[in-house]
Amino acid sequence: MDRYVEIVNLVKAYPNPVGEAIRVVDGFNLNIRKGEVVSVIGHSGCGKSTVLTMVAGLNAITSGDVVVAGSVISGAGPDRAVVFQSPCLLPWLTSFGNVMLGVKRVYPHATRQERKEIVEYYLSLVGLADAMNKYPREMSGGMQQRVGIARAIALKPKMLLLDEPFGRLDSLTRMDLQDVIMGILNREKITTMVITHDVDEAVYMSDRICMMTNGPRARVGQVLDIPFDRPRDRRAVLEHELYYDLRGCLIDFLEKFDKHKHVGKGDGREGMSGDDDVRGDGKGVELAGAMDMMLGLPADDNAEMSLKISDMATGVVGTAEVLSLAEVSDGV
Amino acid sequence: MxxxxxxxxxxxxxxxxxxxxxxxxxxxxxxxxxxxxxxxxxxxxxxxxxxxxxxxxxxxxxxxxxxxxxxxxxxxxxxxxxxxxxxxxxxxxxxxxxxxxxxxxxxxxxxxxxxxPGMVGGVELWVGRRGRVELGLTEAYYAGLERFGKISKYVNFPIGSGLPGMAWAIGAPRLITGLGKSQAFLRSSGAESAGLVTGFGVPIVHRNELLAVMLWLSSRATPLARWHQVWESSDGRVESLRCVAADGVGSGEVKSEKLKVKSREGVGSGGAELQAAITAAVREAGQRRMPVVFDDVSAQGLEGVGLGEVKSEKLKVKSVEGEQGNWGGAKPQAAGWGGRGGRVLGGFALPVLRHDGVRAVGVMAW
Incomplete structure (x- = not known):
């Protein structure tokens, strides 16, 4: 299926102070095959995360469509699991409890024992068989992110969305987790979009790399096929005769847009500075903005965040619950 | 000189x-x-x-x-x-x-x-892939461009991006000069390493639907074409065809049919005979709705080769660098046209047709 995921003319616009619509993302087109891993790379502020949050259904689409497995998306759903830079674990739950949140949702008719086995399976898959009863505060950042990955995969999503999932980790942990995800994707064949700044990470993990032009009016500038077989071995990839040419192609693209970031040149659509975090005039925080606020906090701050969440729009809570990022009980 | x-x-x-x-x-x-x-x-x-x-x-x-x-x-x-x-x-x-x-x-x-041996240049064919949202390289002939070609087959362009994507988007030939420094040519680093200076993309269409984009990539020393022009018609009529882009040896931009040229790096404006031959070929290609070839045309009178600025249709050259002379200060061996004695060996005008007339005509001459 060449078009398992179709992102068609995706546009995100925010009003500026005088009410004009500023197109942060303007006409983003991308088709993804079933089971394919596609990285999206570009300079900070180019709109990568904006695209991901629109695909996730966390950010309203101004125009265009996202079609996953033949269905046009209309909001967040467990068919598109998200792993953010911060794992956003619920601090009052163990790793087992955090993953169980999603399992309950997608296996509503399973028995208690079946659910337990499913949670244990996914935690084992990320190498946490011995840490199922640990609380977030008892785990390192890398371990917490493993729980976040297990929680996302346990949703049995049609599409996995990774938003700089290793951005806060040290190099060694980052490589470990890359291999954890690669192992899972090799086994589960989940269609995946990865947002990253890291050229080597993109080359190692992806089947294709989508390079974005600078925003505003960001779009796909170039797409690079990565011809390495799967499963991949890091050493074999590094020693592949094409590795440095492919890497060079990415760096050339990024340098081109970095050099011209503040100078409008070329066809007039690129070269201006932009910011993912443009949110218009601040009237009405969008769902994505609220999610960003919540997700942008260090794990240790989540307890405090859980108190503030009651002040947010009920939609935020609902979305967080759908993605297993929050637990909602009666009376809350 | x-x-x-x-x-x-x-x-x-x-x-x-x-x-x-x-x-x-x-x-x-x-x-x-x-x-x-x-x-x-x-x-x-x-x-x-x-x-x-x-x-x-x-x-x-x-x-x-x-x-x-x-x-x-x-x-x-x-x-x-x-x-x-x-x-x-x-x-x-x-x-x-x-x-x-x-x-x-x-x-x-x-x-x-x-x-x-020693020739550097290439011709590429880019066709729609992945539900036609991207153009990928399907076939290419490269002379001295092994490294450039090795990576190009893994590159894909969406509509509007890169030279293939731009030709696709506008539905007409597109010319990029100074490839090595071009913001619009996304493989510029490879182009610079390989010595490519000019890229010319021509959409090949069938009933307004893109079949492919053909790219000609030329080096300064051994160009596939020394002269490229894009003529576009705003209303499909042959009479409305206007030259909207052209080059010669260096980087130049023709701003009107009268060939007022303001250069960035060099200028390209042929002698009267060459321009007359090209104009005739363009009109004939439009009228007959067929490609037209031409050859053995004098480019004598070609001025403004090199670093300079052509200020009027008389092709007066204001040299800003280099020796003064017939070539506006150019060094002929680097300038191409000068080293060839000012004769065009061959060229063609290739029309891009649409249902109600002529969308554009691309001209290449060597």
Whole structure:
């Protein structure tokens, strides 16, 4: 299926102070095959995360469509699991409890024992068989992110969305987790979009790399096929005769847009500075903005965040619950 | 530096060796060679005189049968008619480009290329992939561009991006000069390393639908084409065709049909005879809705080669660098045209047709 995921003319616009619509993302087109891993790379502020949050259904689409497995998306759903830079674990739950949140949702008719086995399976898959009863505060950042990955995969999503999932980790942990995800994707064949700044990470993990032009009016500038077989071995990839040419192609693209970031040149659509975090005039925080606020906090701050969440729009809570990022009980 | 006539004339070291126009009969069963320009390869021209090919036979026949552009990186007896004569003229590759008038395939333009050691240049065909949201490289002929070619086959462009994507988006030929520094040419680093300076993208369409984008990539030392022009019609009428972009040797931009040129790096404006020949070929291509070839045109009077600024249609050159002289301060060996003695060996005008008229005409001359 060449078009398992179709992102068609995706546009995100925010009003500026005088009410004009500023197109942060303007006409983003991308088709993804079933089971394919596609990285999206570009300079900070180019709109990568904006695209991901629109695909996730966390950010309203101004125009265009996202079609996953033949269905046009209309909001967040467990068919598109998200792993953010911060794992956003619920601090009052163990790793087992955090993953169980999603399992309950997608296996509503399973028995208690079946659910337990499913949670244990996914935690084992990320190498946490011995840490199922640990609380977030008892785990390192890398371990917490493993729980976040297990929680996302346990949703049995049609599409996995990774938003700089290793951005806060040290190099060694980052490589470990890359291999954890690669192992899972090799086994589960989940269609995946990865947002990253890291050229080597993109080359190692992806089947294709989508390079974005600078925003505003960001779009796909170039797409690079990565011809390495799967499963991949890091050493074999590094020693592949094409590795440095492919890497060079990415760096050339990024340098081109970095050099011209503040100078409008070329066809007039690129070269201006932009910011993912443009949110218009601040009237009405969008769902994505609220999610960003919540997700942008260090794990240790989540307890405090859980108190503030009651002040947010009920939609935020609902979305967080759908993605297993929050637990909602009666009376809350 | 003064022009030296002994430096010149036709040679066998041009990458582009020949161009031919094949007329396709009404029931699209055979193609007949009706015109050709062969430069120094006169024997090749004689050997091909009066050729008729049936669908599936030879290069023009392959285009006729498949109704898509066909690029041959090697010319063997089965794929290319008269391969021995071609080889004798140094021809190693060829491309066949279909021209459609509405539903009907009316003509095939065939262009042949040499590949002598030291030559640098390339021709690429980019076609729709992945539900046609991206263009990928499907076939290419490269001379001295191994590294550039190795990575290019993994690159894809969406509509509007890179030279192929831009030609696709506007539905007309697109010219980029100064490839190594170009913001619009996304493989500029590779182009700079390889010594490529000019890229020319031509959309090949069938009933307004893109079949492919053909790219010509030229180096300064051994260009596939020394002269590129884009003519566009705003309303589909031939009379409305206007030259919107052109180059010569360096980077230049023609701002009007009167050839007022303001250069960034150099300027490209031919002599009156050359420009008249190009204009006539463009009009004829538009009127006949067919490719048109031309050759042996004088480019004498060519001024403004090199670093300078042409300020009026009289092509007065204000030299800003280099020696003063006939060439506006250019160094002919670097400038290309000057080193060739000011004669065009061959060229063609290729129309991009749409249902209600002519969208554009791309001109290439060498």
């Amino acid at each position: 003064v022009f030296d006539a002994t430096m010149t004339m036709t040679r066998m070291d041009e990458i582009t060796a020949a161009a031919e126009v094949w007329h396709v009969d009404a029931d699209e069963t055979q193609a007949m060679l009706i015109d050709g320009v062969y430069g120094a390869a006169e024997a090749l021209g004689f050997s091909r005189d009066g050729l008729v090919l049936h669908a599936g036979q030879g290069l023009a026949g392959a285009v006729l049968a498949r109704r898509v552009p066909v690029l041959l990186r090697e010319l063997d007896r089965e794929a290319f008619e008269g391969s021995e004569a071609a080889a004798a003229s140094g021809v190693v590759a060829a491309i066949g480009i279909p021209v459609f008038d509405e539903e009907k395939l009316t003509a095939v333009l065939v262009v042949m290329f040499r590949g002598n």
